[in-house]
Amino acid sequence: MNGKGSGPGLWAAVVLALLGVLLLPPAPASAAGKPTVTLSKSQAGKGGSVTVKGAGWRPNALLMLLICGQSKPGRGVIGGTGSCANSEGRAVTTDKGGAFSKRLPVAEPPKPCPCVVHVATVTGKKARADAAFKVAGHPVEPLPEHAESGSLSTLTGTGTGLDGSSGLLTWFGAPPRRTLAFTVDNVGSEPVKDPVFQVGTSHGVFAPQWEERPWRGTIAPGKKARIELPVELSAGAHGDYLVSLKFGGEILAEQPWEVGRPWGATVFWILLCLVVPAAVFRLGMAAIDHLRHPPGRHRGGRPLSSGTSRGAPPGARGTARPAGDGPRSP
Numbered sequence: 312m313n314g315k316g317s318g319p320g321l322w323a324a325v326v327l328a329l330l331g332v333l334l335l336p337p338a339p340a341s342a343a344g345k346p347t348v349t350l351s352k353s354q355a356g357k358g359g360s361v362t363v364k365g366a367g368w369r370p371n372a373l374l375m376l377l378i379c380g381q382s383k384p385g386r387g388v389i390g391g392t393g394s395c396a397n398s399e400g401r402a403v404t405t406d407k408g409g410a411f412s413k414r415l416p417v418a419e420p421p422k423p424c425p426c427v428v429h430v431a432t433v434t435g436k437k438a439r440a441d442a443a444f445k446v447a448g449h450p451v452e453p454l455p456e457h458a459e460s461g462s463l464s465t466l467t468g469t470g471t472g473l474d475g476s477s478g479l480l481t482w483f484g485a486p487p488r489r490t491l492a493f494t495v496d497n498v499g500s501e502p503v504k505d506p507v508f509q510v511g512t513s514h515g516v517f518a519p520q521w522e523e524r525p526w527r528g529t530i531a532p533g534k535k536a537r538i539e540l541p542v543e544l545s546a547g548a549h550g551d552y553l554v555s556l557k558f559g560g561e562i563l564a565e566q567p568w569e570v571g572r573p574w575g576a577t578v579f580w581i582l583l584c585l586v587v588p589a590a591v592f593r594l595g596m597a598a599i600d601h602l603r604h605p606p607g608r609h610r611g612g613r614p615l616s617s618g619t620s621r622g623a624p625p626g627a628r629g630t631a632r633p634a635g636d637g638p639r640s641p
Contacts, residue, residue, distance in 0.1 A: 380422030391560025
């Protein structure tokens with residue numbers, strides 16, 4: 312083949328390649344951008360309804376739609392789902408392109424407005440989006456200045472767990488200590504500065520006892536951070552415990568913790584219960600013996616005279632004779 316005949320064939324191959332690229336199906340909407348939510352109306356009263364549409368979500372993802380009070384787009388749901396009208400929520404599954412459309416009844420949330428329509432994933436990787444919505448006739452109050460935005464989400468499969476081990480003192484009843492390590496992702500549109508988490512420990516059927524654990528730092532939107540928080544139980548604690556992590560009123564993670572029994576303390580108390588009675592018994596017997604046989608008195612009850620030899624056998628009674636007497640004649 313010569314160089315002149317190769318020109319038309321080359322151009323034909325280039326044209327066919329371009330046509331193939333143009334005819335390719337478009338990529339799913341969820342492959343680019345963040346999930347979005349749009350509403351058919353911005354205001355409605357109790358008993359009405361609003362159509363919620365979304366795009367950019369994961370294909371075939373299960374979502375929950377809620378009307379929440381004390382919330383604002385970009386700051387998330389302050390107070391978690393406790394600020395939402397959960398009984399009137401609706402679930403929807405996205406299509407293959409990551410879009411959905413669902414009619415949502417309007418209900419008054421337990422918290423005052425400003426309100427939003429809150430959409431969040433139920434399973435899989437967490438994602439959420441909010442759209443401003445006004446519930447007609449519902450009270451309106453300013454948002455707390457220092458309220459948490461609730462835009463943090465824990466990442467699964469990134470080493471969430473309890474780090475550390477029990478020492479010798481814990482074996483004798485000292486408070487067990489661990490470090491709760493986890494990775495969070497800021498899924499909101501605003502940075503989260505110096506977040507305050509809540510760590511709770513529960514045992515059996517009892518409710519968790521929550522304690523605030525601040526973390527110093529700033530997490531920018533779309534960024535991740537590795538966080539470590541201390542966890543401590545009461546002295547002598549043992550058994551199966553559950554450590555829970557909460558932020559903005561929403562549970563982010565739960566981690567089981569099996570605490571061994573402090574056998575050192577058990578052995579100590581067993582020995583103490585054996586040694587103390589034995590020592591008291593011996594002291595009591597010594598006191599009784601002392602009372603029955605005081606010093607200076609023979610064990611038979613008779614006092615010891617100075618002229619009686621302690622080494623003489625009983626009954627050996629002799630009469631001392633004068634030194635000048637000689638032997639008597641028969």
